[in-house]
Amino acid sequence: MTTDAQDNLPSAIPSELAGKVVISVDAMGGDRGPATVVAGCAMSARKNPDIGFILHGRVEELEPLVAKRGLADRCVIRDAREVVTMDAKPSVVMRRGKDTSMWSAIDSVRDRQATVAVSCGNTGALMALSMVRLRKLPGVSRPAIAxxxxxxxxxxxxxxxxxxxxxxxxxxxxxxxxxxxxxxxxxxxxxxxxxxxxxxxxxxxxxxxxxxxxxxxxxxxxxxxxxxxxxxxxxxxxxxxxxxxxxxxxxxxxxxxxxxxxxxxxxxxxxxxxxxxxxxxxxxxxxxxxxxxxxxxxxxxxxRVNGGVFLGLNGTIVKSHGSADATGVSAAIKLAFQLAQAGFSDRLAARVASTSPLRQDMP
Amino acid sequence: MTTDAQDNLPSAIPSELAGKVVISVDAMGGDRGPATVVAGCAMSARKNPDIGFILHGRVEELEPLVAKRGLADRCVIRDAREVVTMDAKPSVVMRRGKDTSMWSAIDSVRDRQATVAVSCGNTGALMALSMVRLRKLPGVSRPAIAxxxxxxxxxxxxxxxxxxxxxxxxxxxxxxxxxxxxxxxxxxxxxxxxxxxxxxxxxxxxxxxxxxxxxxxxxxxxxxxxxxxxxxxxxxxxxxxxxxxxxxxxxxxxxxxxxxxxxxxxxxxxxxxxxxxxxxxxxxxxxxxxxxxxxxxxxxxxxRVNGGVFLGLNGTIVKSHGSADATGVSAAIKLAFQLAQAGFSDRLAARVASTSPLRQDMP
Known part of the structure; x- marks a missing residue:
């Protein structure tokens, strides 16, 4: 693999997850609710022993699901009381979404506890929140979904x-x-x-x-x-x-x-x-x-091709289909894991920095 | 069927084709040459006793093909010596294409010997020639391909x-x-x-x-x-x-x-x-x-879905795929026949006229 930059691992991994590649997961987004998201996490966890999760959502709903799936030692739960609905207006979520699981999941990337976050929630709201919480990379004027x-x-x-x-x-x-x-x-x-x-x-x-x-x-x-x-x-x-x-x-x-x-x-x-x-x-x-x-x-x-990736921000967000089942969620998490493991967020930032400003003055 | 306008049949049908629904066909366009186009015409002729053709191309090539397919009494051949190649530049064809089968096929529509023409030739050249020979309908600023x-x-x-x-x-x-x-x-x-x-x-x-x-x-x-x-x-x-x-x-x-x-x-x-x-x-x-x-x-x-239709001109052009085989050509001709029979060119013209200029002043 080509080296885009040195690997900068997240600096603030929760101690419970030391040594793991940590993915921040919005457990409440999506049409099928947290049971499906946690089931998807469990599928990925079985396949990748190195993966760890920060799950965001209502702790009283998530704790039993995590216990049932035997994920307790691979997970940290961050309590978030609100959920961004699929029809919520992005502008409203930006103003009043501070207590949502989506906001919290993005903030784990902002705080460098994870380098990649996954959400099945409302695309418009996720993009809007990611823009304000993570900010655009220097030199990028429009982030993109790949x-x-x-x-x-x-x-x-x-x-x-x-x-x-x-x-x-x-x-x-x-x-x-x-x-x-x-x-x-x-x-x-x-x-x-x-x-x-x-x-x-x-x-x-x-x-x-x-x-x-x-x-x-x-x-x-x-x-x-x-x-x-x-x-x-x-x-x-x-x-x-x-x-x-x-x-x-x-x-x-x-x-x-x-x-x-x-x-x-x-x-x-x-x-x-x-x-x-x-x-x-x-x-x-x-x-x-x-x-x-x-x-x-x-x-x-x-x-199995589940996961639009937001590029051009300080951190990487994987957007899973809202209707994803456990297999779909697991595919999105696998992608997030692969990108996190490759140090993708930092490599991308370095790549964009090295080629900005636009090369109108090139020979 | 809704009435868009009264049927105006073409006014100058060749006497050999009197009583037929006449389709003008560029017999030389397309990757497979005139034998395929004539074979496609023959397939359509078998299915529709009312169809007649004006075939455009080199008479010495077309005559034996027409005879072989038993189409002599359903066809008029118009000799055209040149062929528009698939990589020809539209601007060049517009200046120097007067002797091509494509130009001739469009001109049969211009002269109201047919209301619809079919070509398997170069799309850009066909659109450019159709624009200059047929002209846009009053009120249409950009023709479209449907x-x-x-x-x-x-x-x-x-x-x-x-x-x-x-x-x-x-x-x-x-x-x-x-x-x-x-x-x-x-x-x-x-x-x-x-x-x-x-x-x-x-x-x-x-x-x-x-x-x-x-x-x-x-x-x-x-x-x-x-x-x-x-x-x-x-x-x-x-x-x-x-x-x-x-x-x-x-x-x-x-x-x-x-x-x-x-x-x-x-x-x-x-x-x-x-x-x-x-x-x-x-x-x-x-x-x-x-x-x-x-x-x-x-x-x-x-x-079987062969035929992009040029809309917004004085007359209708059906563009068949360049690589169409006889079945493909026959599908394009069937579509042309259906549109010609319905008096589509005149109905469309009347429809556009009745709703132009743009209705900014509507209640």
């Missing part, structure tokens, strides 16, 4: 950003997304020299909006210093094709593309189920194909 | 536009897209009162870019007069969900969404094939599931 995208690449996934932190991005933001996305691909997917592409409606250099043409120039210039390969413009169809590791776009386009792909996959899944139910022969076929189909659905299961 | 999208709706498809005619669209353009898309859904999909949605990154009214908020207001106001149901903002995941018939967006976002969906479907198709090849049991399953899988692939086969 997601993993199933692809034909040998690593199995591509990174796409921004998928919805902001609806705008100018050429400087897009360059920052390239740097942050490349760092994420190095630390999250273990790709030494990620191939970075800029999403457009054609691959010819003269195509697209003015900010895309400007970003094309900036990203090409920064590639050598920032240790990624710039492959130029890519189109929507190239995202899963395996020839690009990091797809850079504004948060409007990225969000539409992500949700369109999820909708398409879900339509095909349903049509496939219908096709298999249609005749007796096809029902028998479905039985015979069971393990093959399971392998396929494992590959494309959104629960 | 595509059909497999969906769970009872009609099986939704219409999305713009998917790539222009990379920009302001609120007035988006309103025009709503009117044109609704007219297309009425005439192409037989939906009396289409449900129209505006693509955004969330469904709350305060979300999204300023032009989207403005377009939301305009589209809501125009709904009653223009005989569609406005369902407000929709997200990427809603496109195939079956609760919207017409999805309105700018050509940049629409193009990315379309290609992302195609890429996703293609990835899943490949993974599915791999899954079925994996074990002996799954190979047997694949055999048993054959008809079911065929039913599924028929439903999602891009060849």
């Amino acid at each position: 997601c993993l995208w199933p692809s034909r690449s040998p690593h199995g996934y591509a990174v796409m950003l921004d998928v919805g932190a902001d609806i705008r991005a100018d050429e400087g933001d897009l360059l920052q997304y390239a740097l942050m996305g490349a760092s994420y691909a190095r630390n999250g997917l273990d790709i030494a020299r990620p191939r970075v592409g800029l999403l457009n409606v054609g691959t010819e250099e003269h195509k697209g909006r003015p900010e895309l043409k400007a970003a094309h120039g900036l990203m090409a210039e920064a590639a050598a210093v920032s240790d990624y390969e710039f492959i130029g413009f890519v189109e929507g169809g190239d995202i899963p094709r395996g020839e690009v590791d990091v797809i850079v776009t504004d948060g409007f386009t990225g969000n539409v593309a992500l949700k369109t792909a999820e909708g398409t996959a879900s339509l095909i899944r349903d049509l496939l189920k219908e096709a298999f139910r249609h005749t007796i022969l096809s029902r028998i076929a479905a039985l015979l194909a069971f393990t093959s189909m399971r392998r396929l659905s494992k590959r494309t299961d959104p629960r | 595509c059909l999208w497999p969906s769970r709706s009872p009609h099986g498809y939704a219409v999305m536009l713009d998917v790539g005619a222009d990379i920009r669209a302001d609120e007035g353009d988006l309103l025009q897209y709503a009117l044109m898309g609704a007219s297309y859904a009425r005439n192409g999909l037989d939906i009396a009162r289409p449900r129209v949605g505006l693509l955004n990154v969330g469904t709350e009214e305060h979300k999204g870019r300023p032009e989207l908020k403005a377009a939301h207001g305009l589209m809501a106001e125009a709904a009653a007069v223009s005989d569609y149901e406005f369902i407000g903002f929709v997200e990427g995941g809603d496109i195939p969900r079956g609760e919207v018939d017409v999805i309105v967006t700018d050509g940049f976002t629409g193009n990315v969404a379309l290609k992302t969906a195609e890429g996703t479907a293609s990835l899943i198709r490949d993974l599915l094939k791999e899954a079925f090849r994996h074990t002996i049991l799954s190979r047997i399953a694949a055999l048993l599931a054959f008809t079911s899988m065929r039913r599924l692939s028929k439903r999602t086969d891009p060849r």
Whole structure:
């Protein structure tokens, strides 16, 4: 793995969790409540002996769940009385959310008790709170949400950003997304020299909006210093094709593309189920194909690619789907663990610092 | 079917094709050459006794193909010596393309010998030539390309536009897209009162870019007069969900969404094939599931949803995929036939005229 910076482990790990890689978890967010979140933590804990948790939420609800899952020696509970609801307005949460489990989970990262936090809660509120509590990294003007995208690449996934932190991005933001996305691909997917592409409606250099043409120039210039390969413009169809590791776009386009792909996959899944139910022969076929189909659905299961990562802040936040079940929560925690273990937050900060301000003055 | 205007049949049908619904076909465009295009015409001709063709291209190549397919009495051939290549620059074709089959095919619509033309050629050149030869409809500032999208709706498809005619669209353009898309859904999909949605990154009214908020207001106001149901903002995941018939967006976002969906479907198709090849049991399953899988692939086969339609010009152009085989060409021609038969070009023109200029002065 390429070294982005020296590992700076969090400085204030609770003594109960000494020696562990500590993940801060908002235990109350999400549609399914704390039992599902704690179950997800337990799944991850079984697989990774090095992981430890700071759980945030109502202590009287969390204590029995932690005891039931045998997590008592891997967990510290921080009592937080309030919960951010899925329909809460971000502006209201920013003003009055001080006692929520989400606020508390972010503050454990702010206080360097953990370097990564996980929440299944309201995305808008989580982004807004993360911005005010963690602050943007110096040199970053718009943080981004990065997601993993199933692809034909040998690593199995591509990174796409921004998928919805902001609806705008100018050429400087897009360059920052390239740097942050490349760092994420190095630390999250273990790709030494990620191939970075800029999403457009054609691959010819003269195509697209003015900010895309400007970003094309900036990203090409920064590639050598920032240790990624710039492959130029890519189109929507190239995202899963395996020839690009990091797809850079504004948060409007990225969000539409992500949700369109999820909708398409879900339509095909349903049509496939219908096709298999249609005749007796096809029902028998479905039985015979069971393990093959399971392998396929494992590959494309959104629960296993669970976790949008907020990049560009002083600390890393993993946003799990609100409807995630224990498997989904566990996937988000696994991602958080991997990023925390790699010292990702500090590596990313160092990377962004080393390449700011924008390199208009480069030779 | 709702009446958009009186049917104005083309005024200058060649006498050999009297009584037919005439489609103008660029026989030389496309990756597979004229034999494939003529084969596609023959497939359509077998299914629709009312269809007639004006074929444009090199007469010495087309005549034997037409004879071989038994199409001589359903066809008029217009000799055109040149072919627009797939990598030709639109600006060059506009200046020097007078002798191409594409130019000639569009001019048959311009001369009202046909109301709809079909080409498998270069999209950029086809759009540029269509703009200069047919001119924009009065009141339309940006023409759009509309595509059909497999969906769970009872009609099986939704219409999305713009998917790539222009990379920009302001609120007035988006309103025009709503009117044109609704007219297309009425005439192409037989939906009396289409449900129209505006693509955004969330469904709350305060979300999204300023032009989207403005377009939301305009589209809501125009709904009653223009005989569609406005369902407000929709997200990427809603496109195939079956609760919207017409999805309105700018050509940049629409193009990315379309290609992302195609890429996703293609990835899943490949993974599915791999899954079925994996074990002996799954190979047997694949055999048993054959008809079911065929039913599924028929439903999602891009060849059967072949045809981006250029809207907003004096006449209608159907753009078939460049790589279309005979089945794909036949699908594009079927769509052209349906639109020509419905008197779509004139209905659309009347619809746009009746609702221009923008209704800022509405009560």
